[in-house]
């Protein structure tokens with residue numbers, strides 16, 4: 001099977017992407033695996049790309065500005081919101097305000113600058129709305145979706161031919177977090193033009209507590225040159241900017257932060273918050289929103305947001321320091337997705353290790369909520385590289401004794417079995433030829449120990465890039481018993497992909513660990529130069545050793561997804577029929593009792609998510625545990641032999 005065909009199958013069927021954009025993304029995944037550099041503009045071919053803005057060029061197009069979603073569009077006249085939206089060509093700069101840029105169609109309010117994301121529509125429930133829509137394009141139709149009453153199960157679309165203007169009237173409908181978007185008639189199958197969409201928020205009559213709206217947009221255009229290895233000119237933005245130019249947030253300790261996160265793009269984004277649990281208040285789509293009942297609100301650190309989905313979340317800034325909220329899909333945060341010329345903006349001799357869908361949070365100095373008690377524990381962890389070259393294989397070890405050439409070393413890193421509240425110091429020694437850093441994913445932790453190099457900082461200390469041969473000691477705080485991950489947070493697309501990840505179990509203060517009944521299933525890649533499904537491994541291998549169990553005995557299954565991309569789900573079977581497992585925890589937090597339910601099969605979990613299940617066989621026999629990426633095509637199977 002060729003790599004391309006392989007990746008076409010690898011995309012999970014729950015993705016709402018079209019087949020065409022899926023295949024585009026598949027190629028992107030494959031192509032962007034190499035350790036390539038972003039080109040500067042003068043390295044590009046002499047024939048200019050129609051989408052790229054060249055610095056020496058005069059342009060008549062208006063500049064599309066970054067929209068921070070704080071000022072709603074339109075004006076209220078006679079209790080009716082009057083909206084005037086135009087579809088226009090524009091120049092858009094996702095990084096600095098001058099370069100690099102893309103020429104593309106955007107949406108503007110009449111009399112204002114065009115913007116990405118599209119103008120914020122924010123009204124109260126029951127508001128009457130009147131919109132005048134104008135398509136200024138000379139050669140393309142533009143179809144609006146989502147300018148209609150909520151909730152709805154079907155789209156009401158408005159098609160505008162080139163030059164056409166139309167008027168519509170509708171009522172806002174039920175309170176919630178929604179989106180609207182435009183499809184261009186000339187939309188090329190390989191193009192993604194999801195800059196053409198924005199937030200549609202409906203507040204309840206009494207209003208909403210203060211919040212911020214964060215909108216994810218993607219624009220992507222093929223570039224046909226062997227020089228530009230990414231194969232696409234792309235912008236990945238949150239409120240119209242890419243990291244490190246995204247807006248930073250600066251709450252004070254004790255503030256409750258409320259965000260409505262809206263994924264206008266058609267791709268999935270597992271959105272991850274560093275250092276804190278967040279509470280999910282609602283999950284929705286362009287047309288409907290589901291609010292969690294009090295007591296049923298998930299407390300998590302990562303939400304895998306599907307294409308055109310919305311999330312209303314809140315969290316408490318209970319600790320000072322520098323933190324991140326970002327997409328955990330390595331290919332949406334790697335510097336390799338930056339536009340040609342982006343590197344020209346970097347400070348001398350510095351290149352960022354992240355880009356795209358990342359926002360920074362700086363919580364002002366103040367008290368810290370962490371608890372540590374009992375005697376301290378010290379651990380040593382070593383990184384190593386055992387397949388040198390362009391696609392290295394890396395890993396973690398608790399032992400300094402290893403040989404570079406041995407094949408016995410495998411991914412993932414060793415299980416770190418830690419205890420709630422015990423102050424735990426981990427000294428990481430870097431035995432690789434490149435710098436690295438370790439992030440303790442999901443833990444409530446001091447910022448300086450959070451592991452984003454040259455960013456995580458508190459108490460006058462900062463997480464460094466650990467240079468070859470050097471070490472750094474992280475202090476772990478262990479507030480909640482559960483399942484977590486440690487992984488590199490430097491050059492993720494290569495380091496996580498080449499094996500720098502491992503599982504963490506935090507035990508309750510008096511809990512004993514029994515490996516016979518407590519099982520980790522961690523899925524990751526073993527090389528960044530992935531060629532087939534064999535390069536994606538569960539517990540470091542593609543063949544799973546059988547397990548033994550007794551009737552009536554309860555086993556804990558801890559599922560961890562730390563691939564650079566793609567989702568997984570879990571199912572237990574007996575005689576090809578599903579045997580329900582109990583979903584008990586997510587991202588290290590136990591679900592409230594009422595939410596702990598038996599599932600014939602789990603939902604799909606995205607990158608950076610952990611989920612715990614209980615399995616109690618009631619009959620003797622042979623069972624099959626399946627961890628599935630694509631049903632019937634890509635999955636791991638483990639035999640369970642259950643006896644009386």
Ligand SMILES: [Cu+2]
Nearest residue numbers: 269327329332
């Ligand atoms: Cu993403």
